[in-house]
Amino acid sequence: MWRYSTRLVCIWSLKTHKLLLRLYDPTEGEILLNGKNIKEYSRRTYWDLFAPVYQNVKVLAFTVAENIALCERESIDEEKLMNTLDQVGLIEKIMSLKNGLSTFLFRFLDDEGIEVSGEGEKIRKSRALYTGRKAYILDEPAARWIR
Secondary structure, three states: OOOOOOEEEEOOOHHHHHHHOOOOOOOOOOOEEOOEEHHHOOHHHHHOOEEEEOOOOOOOOOEHHHHHHOOOHHHOOHHHHHHHHHHHOOHHHHHOOOOHHHOEEOOOOOOOOEOOOOHHHHHHHHHHHHHOOOEEEEOHHHHOOOO
């Protein structure tokens, strides 16, 4: 279950995702955020508001922690990571593994790694939550995660 206070946007059209995330500018009309045209925000400032969650994004052959935080182990906020895993319902599963957060996803880098299936969706959701962004944008398949 998504347990946090923020904004959640579910968009079915990929073109709308691209416009909202400012990957493309509209050819007519404008997109407003708090009454201000999004073109008036710097791209970096604007992009830092959103955490897109797409169903087709893959998990990587790194550790669980690195997969979620998307940074080197030394830079990971472990308390934030544990909270994120709890929110998506993965905390017990991950902590029951021999190497816990240091468990590699997939076995071709480490024989003690795990193969992911349904957990892949939860890992992608965890990535978005870990960022702490103001809004989460989900495509249609990812929107099915909401309960």
